[in-house]
Amino acid sequence: MSLTFQTADGPVYALSDIDLQVKHGEFVSLIGPSGCGKTTLLRIVADLEQPTAGRVEVNGVSARQARLDRAYGYVFQAPALYPWRNIERNVTLPLEIIGMAREERRERARKYLELVNLGGFEKKFPWQLSGGMQQRASIARALCFEPELLLMDEPFGALDEIVRDHLNEQLLSLWAKTGKTVVFVTHSIPEAVFLSTRIVVMSPRPGRIIDVIDTNFPRDRTLDIRETPEFLKVAHRVREGLRAGHSYDD
Amino acid sequence: MTIDAGFADPAHRTLVSRLTAGKAGPVAIVSLVILMLWYAGAIGMNARMQIDAFQRQGVSWGLPDLVRETLAQERPLLPAPHQILIEMKQTIFDMRVTSKRSLVFHSWVTLSSTLLGFAAGTGLGIVLAIGIVHVRSLDKSLMPWVISSQTIPILAIAPMVVVVLGAIGLKGLVPKAIISTYLCFFPVTIGMVKGLRSPDLLQLDLMRTYNANKFQTLRLLRWPAALPFLFASLKVAIAISLVGAIVGELPTGAQAGLGARLLAGSYYGQTIQIWSALVTAALLASALVALVGVAERYLLRRMGALP
Amino acid sequence: MIARLDAWCVAAVALGLAALATAPVADGGWMDVPALLGVVALTGIVCAASVRHGVTALWHSAVLVLLVVAGAAVSLDVVHAAGEQRVGPGFWLANLALWAVAWRGIDGVAAFRCMEPGRQKFFDLMVPAAFGLWLLYLWEIGVVGFGVPQVLLPAPGMIGERFVGSLDILWSDFRQTFLKAVLGGYLIGCGSGFLVSILVDRVPFLQRGLLPLGNMVSALPIVGVAPIMVMWFGFDWQSKAAVVVIMTFFPMLVNTVTGLAAAGAQERELMRSYAAGYWRTLFKLRLPSAMPFVFNALKINSTLALIGAIVAEFFGTPIVGMGFRISTEVGRMNVDMVWAEIAVAALAGSAFYGAVALAERTVTFWHPSYRERR
Known part of the structure; x- marks a missing residue:
């Protein structure tokens, strides 16, 4: 699959020859320097962008059909909460669009806010929450219509490292609990290694896959794992892959 | 760092700095200065006429006489504030509201067409904005005309609109309201187009991932996002709507309305009448804008956008 | 795209035919029926061609716009020739048809995308200019066709003369x-x-x-x-x-x-x-x-x-x-x-x-x- 943008300065090959399969229940991280097309790849999967050539299938149907079926939840870099809705009504937004009954909507919102440890914050407005809490609310919003697939685009990129570590642990336990498939875009090596079952290393101009690394850490891992030699080995391989892509030369 | 030194002095802090801190103090002081300048101006501008009058009557006069008389002329070049207030009190409180000389009556005439035009203009503006945001051909063909319509001094041709509409039997409220409508729709359209387009790509993408249709996106995202813009426009719109109504009254043969009061005053040199109509119009404008402001705060607070 | 194209062009052809059916277009304006017929026929041909290919190229739009210009010229002729005798309903139907074609054509121009800023700007200006001209045209035929008293609203042509x-x-x-x-x-x-x-x-x-x-x-x-x-x-x-x-x-x-x-x-x-x-x-x-x-x-x-x-x-x-x-x-x-x-x-x-x-x-x-x- 590939994607070409036509611009005034001539075509830009955003992605080329991407071939990737994600299995059910996997946690796949896309990692690479900025401009390598990892976000674009995710947006193609979400049918927010169309590839110029090639095919994307989500659960056996086209990306477009998957979007029409609301088969995935998308978490953006920013929380993108609506400032005029309180947390509960932000979380129920997709349910409103689907046309779910009010009672059921509230039930769902409570359940998923509980899941991301935001119980009791239903009536607060976004600006009353910290950045990390806002992002958790947006994860609850992506989960609440119970899609099989979770697409996350650097969801913790704007947060500081301490909050990020904490959320990483929470995300991991969430993933273990719900068994969703997750595709996760990041530019942090420790984050990718810590979270994933598989790491896809990408390089820019054109965006392409350099390396795919399987990790086999236990599902209930903790942050301590980052001190182990296996972890460092995987992290090293990722770093090697990034370097091989000449990603920082130009 | 002279300012710091001033603040260090406790006497200064209690007296001067309390008056100059915040907004209310300075506004009050500046207003007071303006009022004093006004009185000085009134005395200065009216003095010549008064001196002439004294000389014609052949009376001897001193400075106190001059000051007293210049502030009590019947048709002064510049009436003193208290003269205007007295005139306003007489024409607002001391008169039956149905009287042709009552400012309440005239204000109501102006206000009713202001509000009618405001409502129509706002509705039109919102509908146009929704069309422009959603239909590409409308955006490309209509939007430039909406903008350039603003460069045409429509207010200047308001009297013609009134006269022409009068010729086909449309009289009274409606022609003035049409002028106000025309003036109103512009800021509302511009503001709403801006507001409806204000959600960033991220939020629109979010709606796309939910497969929301255009109407849902409008109702759940674009409309609430546009409300702050709408209110900013409404404040401009209601003020300009009042101006439209007043100017629309100029050619109606000075029958009713604040504009007619202005024109009648200017015909007969009744400066106090002009000024009192002007001050009433100013008060009306401030009240209307404040009212929109209150509605804005109420709604935005209910939406949780305000702390 | 095709579906919408159909709607506008089909509407144009239908309205044009309806206009012919209600002829005479103007009282004593029989002479212009052939011209009108020609316009409708041309519309049909262009529509047929467009439906097959879609209004993809700019020249499709250009043809449509030219068609509108020709139709408008004929209409102006008719409405001024009719004078005191008012134009009939067929005239207005024909103009509705013209409107449908104009909308389609302008929509094509509005959709124009190009990498050269200069050309893009030119076409971006074309759209509102065409819209303004169209309004002027409607004003003219409306005032003359309905015999609006001059005191109320003079026709643009008259204003121009006075100017x-x-x-x-x-x-x-x-x-x-x-x-x-x-x-x-x-x-x-x-x-x-x-x-x-x-x-x-x-x-x-x-x-x-x-x-x-x-x-x-x-x-x-x-x-x-x-x-x-x-x-x-x-x-x-x-x-x-x-x-x-x-x-x-x-x-x-x-x-x-x-x-x-x-x-x-x-x-x-x-x-x-x-x-x-x-x-x-x-x-x-x-x-x-x-x-x-x-x-x-x-x-x-x-x-x-x-x-x-x-x-x-x-x-x-x-x-x-x-x-x-x-x-x-x-x-x-x-x-x-x-x-x-x-x-x-x-x-x-x-x-x-x-x-x-x-x-x-x-x-x-x-x-x-x-x-x-x-």
Whole structure:
């Protein structure tokens, strides 16, 4: 699959020859320097962008059909909460669009806010929450219509490292609990290694896959794992892959 | 760092700095200065006429006489504030509201067409904005005309609109309201187009991932996002709507309305009448804008956008 | 795309056929039926061709637009030839058909995308221009076709004749109102507003005391001071300029003060780190960053000035000036002259605004709102 943008300065090959399969229940991280097309790849999967050539299938149907079926939840870099809705009504937004009954909507919102440890914050407005809490609310919003697939685009990129570590642990336990498939875009090596079952290393101009690394850490891992030699080995391989892509030369 | 030194002095802090801190103090002081300048101006501008009058009557006069008389002329070049207030009190409180000389009556005439035009203009503006945001051909063909319509001094041709509409039997409220409508729709359209387009790509993408249709996106995202813009426009719109109504009254043969009061005053040199109509119009404008402001705060607070 | 294309073109053909069915198009206008027939046939052919390929290329749109131009020319002929005998319903049906074709064609032009900014701009301008021409056309056939009394609304053609016929009067009015009152008042009002705002900015007390008042005044119906100014400064242009001064002063004041506060804290601290004094900071940092606000006020004021001057003339003028002409010619029911004067006002207003906008573009080219959007 590939994607070409036509611009005034001539075509830009955003992605080329991407071939990737994600299995059910996997946690796949896309990692690479900025401009390598990892976000674009995710947006193609979400049918927010169309590839110029090639095919994307989500659960056996086209990306477009998957979007029409609301088969995935998308978490953006920013929380993108609506400032005029309180947390509960932000979380129920997709349910409103689907046309779910009010009672059921509230039930769902409570359940998923509980899941991301935001119980009791239903009536607060976004600006009353910290950045990390806002992002958790947006994860609850992506989960609440119970899609099989979770697409996350650097969801913790704007947060500081301490909050990020904490959320990483929470995300991991969430993933273990719900068994969703997750595709996760990041530019942090420790984050990718810590979270994933598989790491896809990408390089820019054109965006392409350099390396795919399987990790086999236990599902209930903790942050301590980052001190182990296996972890460092995987992290090293990722770093090697990034370097091989000449990603920082130009 | 002279300012710091001033603040260090406790006497200064209690007296001067309390008056100059915040907004209310300075506004009050500046207003007071303006009022004093006004009185000085009134005395200065009216003095010549008064001196002439004294000389014609052949009376001897001193400075106190001059000051007293210049502030009590019947048709002064510049009436003193208290003269205007007295005139306003007489024409607002001391008169039956149905009287042709009552400012309440005239204000109501102006206000009713202001509000009618405001409502129509706002509705039109919102509908146009929704069309422009959603239909590409409308955006490309209509939007430039909406903008350039603003460069045409429509207010200047308001009297013609009134006269022409009068010729086909449309009289009274409606022609003035049409002028106000025309003036109103512009800021509302511009503001709403801006507001409806204000959600960033991220939020629109979010709606796309939910497969929301255009109407849902409008109702759940674009409309609430546009409300702050709408209110900013409404404040401009209601003020300009009042101006439209007043100017629309100029050619109606000075029958009713604040504009007619202005024109009648200017015909007969009744400066106090002009000024009192002007001050009433100013008060009306401030009240209307404040009212929109209150509605804005109420709604935005209910939406949780305000702390 | 195809579906919508069908809808418009099919509608056009259907309406055209309906127009033929209700012929005679105009009373005694049988001669034009063949022409109309030709137009409908051509529409059909073009539609058929377009349906197969879709209106993908620009030339498809061009053909449609040309078709509309031809149809409009025929229509104008018919409606003027009909004269006192009114045109029949067939005429209006034919024009509805024309509208459908025009919409389709313009939609094609509006969809035009191209990498060359110059060409893109040209076609972006085409769309509103075509829309304006179309409105003028509707105005003309509407007024003539329905026999709207001239007193109410003259046809554009008539206004144009009057415009050309009385250029000397229009010019002297323009000179009196625009060149003297508007420009004079505008320069004084904006200039003094600008200078006072620098003073206000220097004195924090004034900033807090004067600015709220200035904001309030901006919402007031200031044109109302026109009779007073006429009383103070006489009937000639000076009183109008005075109204303009008062109207333009406050927007300039408020905007410039806001603009002077717009420079960011970091940029200011940078100037401080260079040990730059007040005036240097003002000229190197704060005035440049205030320019977008200043130009905003200049643009607002360009319209306000024209309004103020013309309205002030309603309260008494020498026997020249745009406001004077409008009010006297309205009294004489010479509505075409009024419209000619309005056209002058509109042209002057647009040109004035355009000139300010152009200056803004050259001065504040760095502002994000001018960046090319990808």
